[in-house]
Amino acid sequence: GAVVSQHPSWVICKSGTSVKIECRSLDFQATTMFWYRQFPKQSLMLMATSNEGSKATYEQGVEKDKFLINHASLTLSTLTVTSAHPEDSSFYICSASRRGDEQYFGPGTRLTVT
């Protein structure tokens, strides 16, 4: 149990376009979902925390208008990178947590902006 999936696993987009990444909890209801970004050979940096039905809480330095997070249901959260630029190229990882439990991580999405 406690499986989290991400789609797509790998995406290439052109500079200036937007791309949406989905994070799903497959076998549990996630009250909270987290989005992380990981640059090559670096650690995971938390971007935002989202609770179902409410606005996401962004970490300092993360542009909320650029990284749109929607947590519309207890099993789905989406991250949309708007007007993507090459510096947004990174590995994006989500995690999901059910009330009183630990975070379960997705497999990640590799975004390359050309």
Next chain:
Amino acid sequence: AQSVTQLGSHVSVSEGALVLLRCNYSSSVPPYLFWYVQYPNQGLQLLLKYTTGATLVKGINGFEAEFKKSETSFHLTKPSAHMSDAAEYFCAVRMYSSASKIIFGSGTRLSIRP
């Protein structure tokens, strides 16, 4: 504020040798502590965690870690390294609530020599 320090960005051991990955945390109260493993282009897999109780925690794949409050440490060990252990390892800390964010260390890349 919480923080995690992993000593050594790269550790190399021979197959069959002891693995020791170091982690120290900074927190005003004992937090929850985690070790995660990440294989290339994949998400995170939980190796083990310390919440409360026994300070020696056993995890998957033969790994274990000991919580030492006096040293604010949570070092990861494995008696005998296997080639399949080659990966990136992250120590992490989180406060008691599952909705609280996880703070990751910078990571240690473990290489195994034949």
